[in-house]
Amino acid sequence: MRLLKENLRKHITLSEEELDVICDYFEPRYIGKGEFLLSQGNICRYEGFVLEGCFRIYSLDDKGNENVLYFAVQDWWLIDIDSFMNNLPSSLNIQALENSKVLLISKSSKETLYRQLPIVERLFRIMSQKALVAWQRRLIRNHTLTAKERYNHFVQTYTNISSKITDRQIASYLGITHEFLSKIKKNSSQ
Amino acid sequence: MRLLKENLRKHITLSEEELDVICDYFEPRYIGKGEFLLSQGNICRYEGFVLEGCFRIYSLDDKGNENVLYFAVQDWWLIDIDSFMNNLPSSLNIQALENSKVLLISKSSKETLYRQLPIVERLFRIMSQKALVAWQRRLIRNHTLTAKERYNHFVQTYTNISSKITDRQIASYLGITHEFLSKIKKNSSQ
């Protein structure tokens, strides 16, 4: 819970009482390596916060190719917002890449929380807006940088993540093939 | 103002009084073709809502290449969130592509509005989350679709926009050169 509180305090000033109220709505859950918190076709009923472990959030295209949207390790959030907000079948998969521990809040709990503590609306507004900026930046990087530059940016920015996951996953995140990533690494290491 | 009210009502149920309060904080402004609502290096002090006209939001990389983040026509919003939220110098340019009319709300007005009418926090949370989903989808399209497929998706999805802007701008939005877009169009028209 301490980790969650610290995460929330990064975005907004909250009293200890408010933090306690918020945290009360979350429940811990363990997810084994390879298991899914969400798989496509189902409705995303929980928002998750990662305490330990590592996740990949990915979609599948028509040909069955996996496309990693992002990774989540400690201190990151797990959700398919579209599915969660609108009760739509998800097109995303959220899979644990190692044995993991998360805190979950259900959709109904979150709505109750919003009403009970209106400042939580503000909190999640701010979090969403920060996330939005990050996605915009990533799109610009995809347009302006080469695959090699994007790879270097990734390992520098997410050192803690890149040490946990396979090169295939990283390649998928970067939007390139794993063969080509291998050639990038060979090329840049000499 | 009617247009703004309709836009807000798409996301959340609001009474006529609430809508009036919100709208009172916005002031109209005309922006001539080629003029900037925001240029990089400056702080984004206003959030804008487009009533008429057309805008491009773009950044420049080191080599001076323009990179269009998105276009905004009637019913769209104009802002550099990062700069607006954190009072940072913007890395974005917001330029009118034709004579345009917008509604503006300043940062201080928006903060006042949040306090006066807490439901506005909810409103902008929901708007931000919807926008987030759109950016995620766009990134996936960039990874999975070819340039031609992305172009077709763009003209189908944004018919009203694509008729207003040059092919160079569209190419920049798609992340390709304008020469290549020209070849795509030639190729697909026969």
Add this chain to the structure above:
DNA sequence: CGCGACGTTGATTTGCCTCAACGATTGTGG
């Protein structure tokens, strides 16, 4: 009118993909 931005086209290059093969590592069931 003349200039600058535009769209087009072609020749050439390059970044990245596809397919195929290989050894190394990991995981799993007997």
Add this chain to the structure above:
DNA sequence: CCACAATCGTTGAGGCAAATCAACGTCGCG
């Protein structure tokens, strides 16, 4: 604990999508 399968990372040959560079005619605008 080992044998086997599966997945991984690597490498190479070849191909394709898209970039680069350059030239040209067109159009809107001062």
